[in-house]
Amino acid sequence: MTTEARALDRRGVGGIGSVEVLAGLLVLLVIFRGPLSGLVSGARMQTWTTVFVSVLVQAVPFLVFGVLLSAVIAVFVPRDFWARALPRRPALAVPAAGLAGVVLPGCECGSVPIAGSLIRRGVTPAAALAFLLAAPAINPIVLTATAVAFPGDPEMVLARFLAGLIVAVVMGWLWLRLGKADWIRLPHRPDLDGMPRGQAFWSAVRHDVAHAGGFLVLGAAAAATINVLVPEAWLQSVAAQPVLSVLALAVLAVLLSICSEADAFVAASLSQFSLTSRLVFLVVGPMVDLKLISMQAGVFGRRFAVRFAPATFLLAVLVGTIFGVVLL
Amino acid sequence: MNRQAQAVVLLLFGGAILKVSLTDLYLRYVKEGLRPLLIVAGAVLVAAAVMTLWYSWRNSDDHHHEPRVGWLLILPVLGLLLVAPPALGSYTADRSGTLPIGDAGSDYPPLPEGDPVAVGLLDYASRVVYDEGRSLAGRRLKLTGFVTTAENGAPMIARIVVSCCAADGRPIKVGLEGGPVIDAPAGAWVQITGVYSTTLGKDPVNQADIAYLKVEQWQPVTPPKQQYE
Numbered sequence: 001m002t003t004e005a006r007a008l009d010r011r012g013v014g015g016i017g018s019v020e021v022l023a024g025l026l027v028l029l030v031i032f033r034g035p036l037s038g039l040v041s042g043a044r045m046q047t048w049t050t051v052f053v054s055v056l057v058q059a060v061p062f063l064v065f066g067v068l069l070s071a072v073i074a075v076f077v078p079r080d081f082w083a084r085a086l087p088r089r090p091a092l093a094v095p096a097a098g099l100a101g102v103v104l105p106g107c108e109c110g111s112v113p114i115a116g117s118l119i120r121r122g123v124t125p126a127a128a129l130a131f132l133l134a135a136p137a138i139n140p141i142v143l144t145a146t147a148v149a150f151p152g153d154p155e156m157v158l159a160r161f162l163a164g165l166i167v168a169v170v171m172g173w174l175w176l177r178l179g180k181a182d183w184i185r186l187p188h189r190p191d192l193d194g195m196p197r198g199q200a201f202w203s204a205v206r207h208d209v210a211h212a213g214g215f216l217v218l219g220a221a222a223a224a225t226i227n228v229l230v231p232e233a234w235l236q237s238v239a240a241q242p243v244l245s246v247l248a249l250a251v252l253a254v255l256l257s258i259c260s261e262a263d264a265f266v267a268a269s270l271s272q273f274s275l276t277s278r279l280v281f282l283v284v285g286p287m288v289d290l291k292l293i294s295m296q297a298g299v300f301g302r303r304f305a306v307r308f309a310p311a312t313f314l315l316a317v318l319v320g321t322i323f324g325v326v327l328l
Numbered sequence: 329m330n331r332q333a334q335a336v337v338l339l340l341f342g343g344a345i346l347k348v349s350l351t352d353l354y355l356r357y358v359k360e361g362l363r364p365l366l367i368v369a370g371a372v373l374v375a376a377a378v379m380t381l382w383y384s385w386r387n388s389d390d391h392h393h394e395p396r397v398g399w400l401l402i403l404p405v406l407g408l409l410l411v412a413p414p415a416l417g418s419y420t421a422d423r424s425g426t427l428p429i430g431d432a433g434s435d436y437p438p439l440p441e442g443d444p445v446a447v448g449l450l451d452y453a454s455r456v457v458y459d460e461g462r463s464l465a466g467r468r469l470k471l472t473g474f475v476t477t478a479e480n481g482a483p484m485i486a487r488i489v490v491s492c493c494a495a496d497g498r499p500i501k502v503g504l505e506g507g508p509v510i511d512a513p514a515g516a517w518v519q520i521t522g523v524y525s526t527t528l529g530k531d532p533v534n535q536a537d538i539a540y541l542k543v544e545q546w547q548p549v550t551p552p553k554q555q556y557e
Contacts (some may be wrong), residue, residue, distance in 0.1 A: 018333035025402070029410065037411050047420060049413035051495045054357035056404045058493035060345055061365035064372050149491075187395060202379040209376060210334050210398030213341070217400040227495060232424050236534050258496050265491035269498055271428040272534065298397060 044228055052224035055291070058259055059109045059216055066110020067212065070117035071204035075197055082123045090124045094172030097127035098165055101134030108136035108260055108292050109216055113208045116186055116299045125184060130172030133312065136260040136286040137164035146282065149264035153275060155327050156282075163283045163323040167316045174311065185301030187211060215298035219291020223257035226290075230255070239272040246277040246324075250317045253285035254293075260286035276324025283320035288313045329396050335380035341401045342373025344408040353408075355554050356415040358493045415555040418515040421476040421486040421499035425534025429457045436463045444468035444521050449487045449500045450557050456524065456539035464524035471502060471541060472519045472549060475512045478503065479532050483510045485520060490556040500557065503529050507543030519549045 029036065040049050086093040104111070115132035119125050136142065138161050150156040192200040238248045249270065258266055263285045267278040288309050297305035329337075348354045349366035358366075407413065427450070436459040439445050447455075447469050455463050473485035476499070483504055488497040504510065505525055512518050520543055527540035 018329045019336065022333045022336055029406065033410060036406075040411050040413065043419040046413050047416060049407055049411055050356065050416055053404055053407040053413065054494035057345070057348065057354060057357045057366065057408075058362065058495070061362065061369040064369040068372065198379075199383050202376055202383065205372075205376045206331070206334060206338060206380045207395070209338060209373065210329075210401065211395045214395060214397030214400040217403055218397075221403070223495065232533055236425075256495070259492060261492055263496075266496045266498075269427055271536075298395075 346370035
């Protein structure tokens, strides 16, 4: 929207607001429906669209669940609850929050708004970040899926659990030592305090779905593009080299952005790769991927995401490799 | 973007999710088990939209600016309502190597009754590769999949195997030998009746084993409701 349009929008009556823009857009879409759907008739474009909508459809229930929980935290859980529930010393609150991630079933899209909501409610950012990383990586559904996908290698489940938890907790501690509070810029959310609870709840839900959901769309589009562009033959040629294969699968985990409940099956099917490189794939995927980076940049600000995502990536590759070498 | 526009976008998004989950469209994108969650999520989105409109109708003075990134939610609405792209098929099968068969254990139970008996492609391939066809010997089999072309131009059939959503879809391919020429175009769904063959091929993309089936007869069929395995 231009400044002018925004000014008009603010004035409301008589101006062109976003509702009018939306209505106009929808009318145009209905008129040009034929040529538009013709645009996506090629096999590659169709595959792109299928992957794009399926990443979104898969993520929507988890996004909505995460947003509802985050609205409950914002509106119904009293401010002093977290101060009482978590250990007072931040260095202890971090592992406690990391372990709390174990009980939240869901994929990563839900945990971003929850972590944002925890910070708003006064939870120390280090603990909220440990929770953000741990919840999608080591919850029971993900561990069960890993056990099912690797029936011959039960130590894979243990390695994934330990490596995921350690990365989450160490990242929390790193944030305590090195993080700066002004790197995190939570988006302006309408002030909920003055509102009746019902209105505050729905206001938080609406805002978070539009916000986190918008960034999820960006991430899904990026993942679909990678899915269509990267030929599988490339992967085959690096699988034979031990160091390169670890790095390749770590990067692939970031690019593919598969939800953490499914990534074990994908890892299992990459059977030309070593178990260690596949463990790294499973440790990196739930913590750093295109849709997560996009959502983190949206929910915590860009200054946060450009530091947090690369640091998490390096640590996850390192810890994953160590556990792979020791345990597998 | 103001709240009313946001509410309309949420309404469309929730409506699109409800539409694909109440019809069979969602099966093109995700697993069957997600359906109840999708219905609940769609209903929550619609409720959030309705409540937003209700509150903004009651106090009309708010003109807060809401995140513009929310406009992007229009894209999946268009994707689902306008385009409704098909399930993954022969394009994916051409580009990706066949699923490497994992050993499901030593125990392959006998096939169910029936002549011919319907067998899934993944089931067939693992019985061929790991059970050396013991549980298949002497049975007439019925396999359903879409036609795809091997590197040498010979037709194969394939299904896409999905463990969570179509983004992780990988093909499972079964080679065909003998029998009548299969002159259906790539992507067309066929049902093939045949018997176990000892031939094993390699997928050029990822060097994984491809099981073969000796064709007795084939017929075109309409695509099944659940196209993934």
